[in-house]
Amino acid sequence: MKKTLNTLLDQKLVIIILILIITLTVQDRNFFSLRSLTSILDHATINGVMAAGMTILLISGSFDLSVGSAMAFTGIITIMLQPYGLFISILGGIIAGTMVGVINGLLVVKGRINAFIATLGTMVIFKGLGLALTGSSPIKGTIEAYKVIGQGEFLGIHYSVIYLIVVYIAVWYILRYTKFGRNDYAIGGNALSAKLAGINVNLYTFTYFVFCSFTAAISGIILSSRVNTANAIFGDTTNLTVIAAAVLGGTSLFGGKGSVIGTIQGVLILGLIERAMVVFNVDTNYQLLVRGFIILAVVVTDAVTQRRRQLNLERGVV
Amino acid sequence: MKKTLIWVVISVLSLSLALFGISCKDGAGEEAADEDAGITIGYSLPFIEDSPYTFPFAEALKASAAERDWEIIMTDAKGDINTQVNQVEDLAAQDIDGLLVMPVDAAGIVSVLEKVASEYPDLPILISNTQTDPPELDAVTGFAGPDSYLEGKQMGAEYVEYVKEMGMDVINYCHITGTAGYGAAIDRENGFNDALAEAGAEDMFNLLDLQPGDWSPDKGQTVTENWLTQFGDDLQMIYAHNDGMGIGVANALKNAGLDPGQIVTNGCDGQTAAVQLVKDGWMLFTIWQSPVADGELSIVVMEKVLNGEDVDYFTYLVTPTVDASNVDEYLPEAIEIWGEGG
Numbered sequence: 191m192k193k194t195l196n197t198l199l200d201q202k203l204v205i206i207i208l209i210l211i212i213t214l215t216v217q218d219r220n221f222f223s224l225r226s227l228t229s230i231l232d233h234a235t236i237n238g239v240m241a242a243g244m245t246i247l248l249i250s251g252s253f254d255l256s257v258g259s260a261m262a263f264t265g266i267i268t269i270m271l272q273p274y275g276l277f278i279s280i281l282g283g284i285i286a287g288t289m290v291g292v293i294n295g296l297l298v299v300k301g302r303i304n305a306f307i308a309t310l311g312t313m314v315i316f317k318g319l320g321l322a323l324t325g326s327s328p329i330k331g332t333i334e335a336y337k338v339i340g341q342g343e344f345l346g347i348h349y350s351v352i353y354l355i356v357v358y359i360a361v362w363y364i365l366r367y368t369k370f371g372r373n374d375y376a377i378g379g380n381a382l383s384a385k386l387a388g389i390n391v392n393l394y395t396f397t398y399f400v401f402c403s404f405t406a407a408i409s410g411i412i413l414s415s416r417v418n419t420a421n422a423i424f425g426d427t428t429n430l431t432v433i434a435a436a437v438l439g440g441t442s443l444f445g446g447k448g449s450v451i452g453t454i455q456g457v458l459i460l461g462l463i464e465r466a467m468v469v470f471n472v473d474t475n476y477q478l479l480v481r482g483f484i485i486l487a488v489v490v491t492d493a494v495t496q497r498r499r500q501l502n503l504e505r506g507v508v
Numbered sequence: 509m510k511k512t513l514i515w516v517v518i519s520v521l522s523l524s525l526a527l528f529g530i531s532c533k534d535g536a537g538e539e540a541a542d543e544d545a546g547i548t549i550g551y552s553l554p555f556i557e558d559s560p561y562t563f564p565f566a567e568a569l570k571a572s573a574a575e576r577d578w579e580i581i582m583t584d585a586k587g588d589i590n591t592q593v594n595q596v597e598d599l600a601a602q603d604i605d606g607l608l609v610m611p612v613d614a615a616g617i618v619s620v621l622e623k624v625a626s627e628y629p630d631l632p633i634l635i636s637n638t639q640t641d642p643p644e645l646d647a648v649t650g651f652a653g654p655d656s657y658l659e660g661k662q663m664g665a666e667y668v669e670y671v672k673e674m675g676m677d678v679i680n681y682c683h684i685t686g687t688a689g690y691g692a693a694i695d696r697e698n699g700f701n702d703a704l705a706e707a708g709a710e711d712m713f714n715l716l717d718l719q720p721g722d723w724s725p726d727k728g729q730t731v732t733e734n735w736l737t738q739f740g741d742d743l744q745m746i747y748a749h750n751d752g753m754g755i756g757v758a759n760a761l762k763n764a765g766l767d768p769g770q771i772v773t774n775g776c777d778g779q780t781a782a783v784q785l786v787k788d789g790w791m792l793f794t795i796w797q798s799p800v801a802d803g804e805l806s807i808v809v810m811e812k813v814l815n816g817e818d819v820d821y822f823t824y825l826v827t828p829t830v831d832a833s834n835v836d837e838y839l840p841e842a843i844e845i846w847g848e849g850g
Contacts, residue, residue: 218602226601233594321688326720328689330615330641341619417589417616421689427588464591468598471581474556474566 203439203455210462218469228347234461235350236261236409236416237428238454241435242361243405245453248436249365250398251378251445252298252305256313257406257432258425260290263316264410265420266323272332279333283414284407290316291403295396313429320422328421331414340416350412357405361450374398378445435460438485459484547606548579549810550599551636554612554690555587558724560752561777561799564845565637568803576811587687589613593620600624600631606810607633614641614691622647632813636806638691644821652809654797654825656692659776660699661706662829666793667747668707670772680714681745682735684721684728684753693720696749696776716743721753728756736764743771751775751782751794758790778830780842780850786835793831796838800845801825 215222231238240257247254268283290312297308331337342349365371373394376384385391414420433443439456441448463484467477551569556562566582573580581599585592592612597620599607607624611617617640621633625647635645637653671679683700686693704710716739721727728748735743748754754775761771768789775782775794785791802825809823830838842850 220601220603229597229601233597236590321720324688326685326688326718327694328613328615337619341623413590416619417593417613418619419589419613419616419689421589421613421616423587423688424589427586464594465598468550468581468583468595468602471579474553474582474584477584478557 203452203459207455207458207462210459210466214462214466214469221465221469225346228351230458230461230465231351231354232348233464234457235348235354236413237431237435237460238354238457239357239409239412240402240406240428240432241439241453241457242357242450243402244432245436245439245441245448245450246361246365246371246374247398247402248433248441248443249374249378249445249448250395251381252395252398253309253433253443254291254294254399254402255306255309255429256290256294256316257402257409258428259313259316259320260287260403260406261410261413261428262420262422262424263287263290263320264407265414265424266320266329266422268411268414269329269331269420270323272336276333276335279336280411283411284404287407287410288400288404290406291400294403295399298399299392299396317422324420324422326422328419331418331420336415337418338415340412340414350416353408353412357408358450358454365450370394370397375446378447380446431460434485546577546579547814548581548602548604549573549606549608550602550604551580551582551608551806552592552596552599552610553582553584554592554610554638556584557586558726560725560779560846560850561723561750564850565799565803568800569807572804572807576807578807585612587612589616592617596620596624600628604631606814607631608636608806608810609633610637611635611640611691612687613689614639614694616689618642618645621645632810634806634810634813637802639695640691641694649813650809650819650821650823652806652823652825653802654692654827655822656695657699658824659795659797659827660696660701661703662699662795662827663696663747663774663776663793664700664703665707666774666829666831667700667713667745667772668704668709670792671709671712676712678712678714679744680716680739680742681747682716682732682739682743683718684731684746684748684757685718686720686749686753687722688720690723693749700747721748721756723750723752725752725756725759728753729760730756732757732760733764736760746771746773748773748775751777751779754791754794755779755781755785758785761790778838778842778845780839780846780848783830783835783839783842786830786832787839789832793829795827796830797825797827798841798845 220226240261244254244257264283264287267286268279271279271282294309294312297303298305340350365374373384373389376387376389377391377394381391413424435456436448436453437443438459439452441453463481472480553562553566556566570580581602581604583595583599585595589612596609609617625633632649633647634649635651638656639651685697704713717735719731721731732746746757748757754773757773772792773790774792776797778794778796778798782791782794786794805823805825809819812819
């Protein structure tokens with residue numbers, strides 16, 4: 191019985207998600223419909239895709255504050271290149287966004303600069319570059335077909351939802367079944383041991399930075415396609431939400447621990463909270479408070495459960 | 509084994525909930541057993557924090573809605589277009605009778621407005637306070653708020669008059685704008701430049717630098733401090749898009765030990781602090797744009813639309829200029845709206 195209870199409590203994120211869904215449905219009958227539920231996923235796509243990439247980077251023990259800027263920068267380059275054709279513009283945009291990760295990786299691995307400082311730097315530099323390129327003004331998309339990426343629907347389900355699912359399955363697979371993924375945990379757990387075990391820590395860390403920005407670039411394409419605009423100020427508040435989703439999902443800021451299954455749940459919880467703000471008509475003055483409160487509750491529950499697990503371990507209860 | 513069992517239980521529960529849900533009515537457009545004949549409107553705000561204007565505006569919205577016994581659902585996009593797009597969709601999916609939007613990004617909001625209009629054809633959408641790009645959309649019923657472009661022109665004309673009165677040939681100025689992409693910022697920039705062109709005074713204004721100040725006093729102050737360092741005595745004027753930034757500019761000028769009017773600046777909105785700065789000579793003028801009147805206007809126009817009345821696409825707020833000649837008339841009302849220190 192106790193074991194069952196423990197295992198059940200371990201799935202606290204799923205329980206919280208179910209509680210949120212039930213509460214929302216009770217408040218608003220129409221919430222519980224295919225359209226409404228998939229719209230939660232649709233809304234969560236942009237931050238969600240980035241959170242998957244961020245998870246990989248966090249597991250390795252680093253993190254990236256420049257994802258918002260990379261996302262905005264991708265959108266800007268994509269739209270600027272549209273006169274050269276849809277394919278070239280998207281390719282150019284993705285390369286541009288991923289380039290941020292290359293620079294981050296070089297700064298951290300070769301330059302031996304702390305990840306926080308390095309990515310703070312690139313965050314500012316790429317935002318500034320974006321402002322310079324656009325003249326501090328938004329630029330509008332000029333290809334109608336481009337909008338389909340972020341706005342298209344199939345039987346009432348947005349394409350975005352499909353991107354989200356594909357990305358998460360891909361990242362899950364990578365983390366579980368590839369050397370790229372296994373080394374991630376090893377490096378995050380103990381970089382020195384990993385190095386002694388023969389893992390090229392520098393090379394892999396570099397690739398994790400690149401991958402994180404790559405997912406930011408994908409989000410950049412989705413966002414700029416969804417609003418058919420690019421603006422250097424998009425993504426200003428994104429880093430925090432993305433990291434929060436990953437941490438909420440159980441990924442440790444210190445590295446070595448985490449999974450995309452947890453991250454997607456974190457993303458869903460944050461998305462459901464946003465919807466709850468509207469459905470429950472929470473006064474705007476209190477919205478920030480409520481968000482913080484819910485997140486705190488989850489994190490505290492996590493800490494308490496961790497502690498109980500630790501105590502059980504010490505007492506010999508498996 | 510136990511763990512698998514738990515997962516199976518959870519999956520079955522979720523699946524049955526899902527099937528139960530799919531068999532239920534889809535949300536969009538269906539009338540739930542809604543006995544409530546009261547009106548509910550949704551309002552999508554671009555941001556509330558760090559914006560002295562949006563807060564009294566939101567309070568005025570709530571008050572106007574309450575007067576009519578309307579329920580109002582407000583969302584705060586925290587300055588992020590993606591959040592606002594999601595929130596506009598969420599609001600439209602609720603059982604609301606009217607939707608009002610103050611767009612974070614004038615061009616970026618268009619796609620979601622068109623989407624909502626096609627999914628909910630009976631839902632009237634009103635743009636509030638700051639315009640879209642393009643300003644007229646088929647998807648939208650209309651716009652209610654200040655004519656930011658006209659305000660830009662008013663402000664440009666004031667500066668042209670000042671330059672001519674001072675007998676200057678050329679004035680060196682810096683331009684601090686609202687958030688990039690925000691409708692009102694684009695309008696106040698264009699309006700200003702057009703006013704100079706119309707007066708044939710373009711050559712009299714030498715632009716040293718243009719920076720976004722994001723409507724914020726902190727940024728207004730920091731940017732001005734940088735400009736003072738960069739341009740020193742060459743700087744003669746700073747054109748600001750709102751009181752928030754103008755107040756920051758004035759703070760920087762005060763801290764630098766300058767005299768009022770040594771470098772002229774301005775504001776727009778009519779905050780108490782700004783009106784006081786006009787009185788004290790730091791600001792040449794500000795534009796009176798009462799957030800209370802603005803909020804009320806949006807509700808009034810929405811009411812007309814819901815009553816089936818014919819409404820013009822653009823309903824503009826009256827925005828007179830406040831300068832040294834009439835500042836005393838406006839100070840008491842400013843205190844009433846914004847508070848003593850507002």
